[in-house]
Amino acid sequence: MSEEMLRRRRLPTTTPPPPSPLDDDDLLQDILLRLPPNPSSLRTASAVCNRWHRLVFDPRFRRRFVEHHREPPLLGFFDPVAGFRSTTQHLPSSDRIPTDRFLPAKEAGLRWEIVNCCKGLVLFRITFRGDRKCKEFLVVDPISGDRRLVPFPLVDGKFVCATVVPAAGDRRSFCVVAVFAERGAFTSVFASVYSSEAGVWGDYVSSLSLSWEVWVMGPSVLAGNAVHWFLDGHKVLMFDLESQRLEFSGLPLDVKDDQDFDHRCRFQIIPVGDGRRLGLAVIVESTMQLWERKIGDGCDAKWLLSRTLQLDFPPLQPEGRKLIVGVAEENNSILLWTCVGLFMVHLKYMQMVARW
Known part of the structure; x- marks a missing residue:
């Protein structure tokens, strides 16, 4: 056996290193799911490389991220006197959401009122532009900064309440439910629904005839597939999003x-x-x-x-x-x-x- 062959036989054999967990897309997504639900978390992760950017912006991963973090952080709330009050001031600057992202655009003479917030979207009602009365809704996504004006439906009744409901997993699509009332011998209460995809209001989808006047005491609450409003007199007005019907019920209170x-x-x-x-x-x-x-x-x-x-x-x-x-x-x-x-x-x- 030649000297060269003996030298080759003495060389140690090396085992290739095991693949890194970060090389497996499924394992990497499981790791990324554990990131805190702060506004900057996914944005920062997506900047690491093209592969991370692709995984983070995969709609399936976004849905898993939302499901994993059942309770997103509270970014702030609307105070009837002080306006929007941010709760992100103690966070790093990358996680602070500027207050003006939660408000209509600055405009001289613009008067508005907050209607409700639902799953990341905020609904405003614009009442004045300068010295001119105005009837418009404004839907704001504070995270993306998107704003969309929604004209009022052509109705003769008095505005009672409204809510915005985003589509599951995609805040760019939403519907606005608006409720109006006409006072006569009885109060006629009816609803109409605006679709962001169609860009139009639908016909009146439901109506109620009540013997009492309707006064809403606060913003809506989304429970199940229905929107609920707390009414004066301790009643609840409900709009079912699937059947598109208005109903009302009492509360378990003797007041x-x-x-x-x-x-x-x-x-x-x-x-x-x-x-x-x-x-x-x-x-x-x-x-x-x-x-x-x-x-x-x-x-x-x-x-x-x-x-x-x-x-x-x-x-x-x-x-x-x-x-x-x-x-x-x-x-x-x-x-x-x-x-x-x-x-x-x-x-x-x-x-x-x-x-x-």
Whole structure:
């Protein structure tokens, strides 16, 4: 055997290194799912390389990311007096959303009111442009900065309430549900739906004839496949998005009709059961009652008391006044006003998660 052959036989054999987990698209997506749900997380990851950009912007991955983070961060809320109040000031600058992204474009003499927020979209009603009265809706996506004007439907009735509902997994497509009323011997309440894809309002899809006047006490709540509004007189107006029907129901409350504003602010309709059903939060002294609306086999709805929670965690004062001033649907939380500040309380874990 030659010297060259002996030298080759003595050379150690090397095993190729195992592939990196980052080389597997499925494993890499599982890792990226664990990124925090902050506004900059996916944007930063997409800038690593073309492959990461492709994976991050895959619609299937986006849906998985939303499902994995069941409760997105609360970016802020609308205060009737102070306007939009951001909750991102404590985050790094890359995760702060400028306040003006949540508001209509700056324009001299522009007057507007916030109508509702739903799954990342904000709906405004424009009432004045300069010295001219105006009837328009404006849909704003604060994350992308997209704005879309929606003309008012041609109706003779009085505007009652409205809501915007984005399509599942794509905020660029949405519908606006607007409810109007005409007062006569009876109150005629009817609804119309605007489709962003068609760009037009549909015909009146449903109507109700009521013996009392309709006054909406707050923004809408999306529960299941229906939009709900809390009405004065402790009733609920519901619009089913699938059947496109208006209905109303009462709440499990034995109250007088002449209660003051503070009393009404002790009640708030909320989504329960992972957002599939309608619920009700009621402040009773130092406790909060959580009710749930359940529909039986005969489609008869009943309200059942599911839990009673103690509002005695510090720094809340058991004897102090507590008012419900809002609900963060996707965070399963409510905004609670007290004499010592404004609190965000998680309803499932009954923990204070923020204070302002």
